[in-house]
Amino acid sequence: MKPESLAALVALATEPWGLDEQELHARLSLAGVEDPGSALRALSGAGLVRQERRRWTPTPSGHEALRHAESLLAASQDPSPSSSDMEECPSVPWLTQVQTHWVEAVSLNYAVDPERLARILPAPLVPELHRGTAWVQVLMSSLRDMRPQGVSALLGVCFYQVSYRAAVRYRNARGEWRRGGYFVRSETNDPVMRRVGNTLDEFRFHEFGEAQMVMAREGDLLTLAVDPEARFAGGRLVAVFDTRPRSEPPVGSVWTGLEDLHEPLVECYDALGVSGDFVYVLTIDRAPWNARFCTPVELYCEYFEDGPLAPGARLDSVLHLTECAYRWRPLRRERHAP
Structure with missing residues (x-):
């Protein structure tokens, strides 16, 4: 369907009683359509609109064509479209389709050795390389009012979370x-959130640990501390950041600016897990990250200094993130390539 015909169909569909030809031409002219009459004739010839009592309205076929156009447009803008053989499989739909928001967060962007990262990934996941190296982000956030969608924020849960997110990819059965x-x-x-997370399919691909955490601000300085329980050793984190926003990356970063790292490290909406022949995909619909580079004043991250990705892990940059809303889609899965 041509853009001018689609514009005419949208204009008519928004008016329950239709529009006369003069009104329709006026609206389309304001929208920049150069030949409104041609658009109307094309729709009429295709049986998508009809005239009754001198007013034009969409036919049932016109409404169907408009719904189809809307679905195509939505799919073209979807950062995580479903493949043809992907199926929904939420564990508890009403509980796991949640919403929350970050009050504040930081992203520590580590460049790591691809071979070392590959050793701790379940097949068929493999490291996704950018600038010739693999990447793991430490995302520590202050989450507020997490609750099932449609439930009052007064019943939400507030807690801290730190996640070590590796940039990966896989090949599906197609x-x-x-x-x-x-x-x-x-x-x-939060011990309750830990137990819930380790019970639901949406989180069962790795075990959530439990730790004492703090995020404290004094002026522009943001202090983070993570002290895991003994059985989850290896994740101690102590840091102080100067959060005054910087538009330029630090000296030594492989990125030239925020736009340069946007797609590789920021535009990631799918959390992946593997079980049997399937890769499970949990997609987050979220507002854009309001991210700026910030400066580490002090930093110790045990996982990269003494953990499975050491030696060779290198802190590339740190992003400071402010308010951001999140919503979860239903869990999906698809078969991966053998």
Whole structure:
């Protein structure tokens, strides 16, 4: 369907009683359509609109064509479209389609050795390389009012969470590559959220640990601390950041600016997990990250200094993130390539 015909169909569909030809031409002219009459004739010839009592309205076929156009447009803008053989499989739909928002968060962007990362990923996931290296982000956030969608924020849960998200990809059974993030480690300071997370399918691909956590601000300085329980050793994190926003990356970063790292490290909406012949995809619909580079004043991250990705892990940059709303889609899965 041509853009001018689609514009005419949208204009008519928004008016329950239709529009006369003069009104329709006026609206389309304001919208920049150069030949409104041609658009109307094309729709009429295709049986998508009809005239009754001198007013034009969409036919049932016109409404169907408009719904089809809307679905195509939505799919073209979807950062995580479903493949033809992908199926929904939420564990508890009313509970796991949640909403929350970040009050504040930081992203520590580590460049890591691809071979070392590959050793801790479940097949068929493999590291996604950018600038010749693999990447793991430490995302520590202050989450507020997490609750099922439609439930009052007064019943939401507030807690801290730290996740180690590796940039990965896999090939599905159709031979198509799909990218996402795999959490090689996660902790929360809320024991209830930990138990819920480790019970639901949406989180069963790695074990959530439990830790004492704090995020404290004094002026522009933001202090983070994570002290895991003994059975989740290896994730101690202590840091102080100067959060005054910087538009330029630090010296030594492989990125030239925020736009440069946007697609590789920021535009990641899918959390991936593997079980049997399936890759499970949990997609987050969220507002754009309001991210700026910030400066580490002090930083110790045990996982990269003494953990499975050491030696060779290198802190590339740190992003400071402010308010951001999140909603979860139903869990999906698809078969991966053998």
